[in-house]
């Protein structure tokens with residue numbers, strides 16, 4: 001793990017409860033997936049009334065990293081492919097979920113999606129993660 005990066009600090013932008021400007025995502029397990037709910041705020045918008053795509057990509061990236069982290073893998077995102085299918089409105093509560101598709105040695109391929117308030121896919125994503133270590 002790089003210097004300055006301590007999980008105990010809880011400063012992860014997406015999931016760290018101590019980060020004052022973080023998203024404070026709280027993940028849980030359901031079957032083979034990790035999931036989190038997130039209510040989008042006005043400060044997350046890009047086009048007026050619509051959530052910024054970069055933030056939705058962050059939700060996917062984080063969910064996939066969480067899937068690995070919770071299983072003891074410290075793995076970095078090497079590649080992230082994101083498809084924006086439906087705009088998400090400010091104020092909406094979305095569900096982000098991630099799961100493993102394949103592992104080839106140190107390379108993990110995961111998938112994620114953001115479901116809108118109606119349960120329809122707003123974003124689908126795939127990520128390649130490279131194993132860098134294990135957490136105790």
Ligand SMILES: CCCCCCCCCCCC(=O)SCCNC(=O)CCNC(=O)[C@H](O)C(C)(C)COP(=O)(O)OP(=O)(O)OC[C@H]1O[C@@H](n2cnc3c(N)ncnc32)[C@H](O)[C@@H]1OP(=O)(O)O
Nearest residue numbers: 007010011012061062065066069076077078079107128130
């Ligand atoms: C508080 C608690 C929080 C707990 C939860 C924490 C959540 C945090 C979530 C944050 C998620 C992020 O945004 S992470 C931050 C964004 N990502 C980064 O900063 C990573 C920056 N990039 C790197 O550090 C590096 O390039 C790596 C680690 C990705 C790869 O470098 P490396 O480790 O030297 O790996 P290397 O030997 O080159 O390659 C190993 C194998 O992976 C393949 N490979 C390498 N890079 C890639 C790639 N981009 N796409 C595809 N494949 C790749 C190689 O071909 C090779 O396969 P073969 O030839 O052996 O078959």
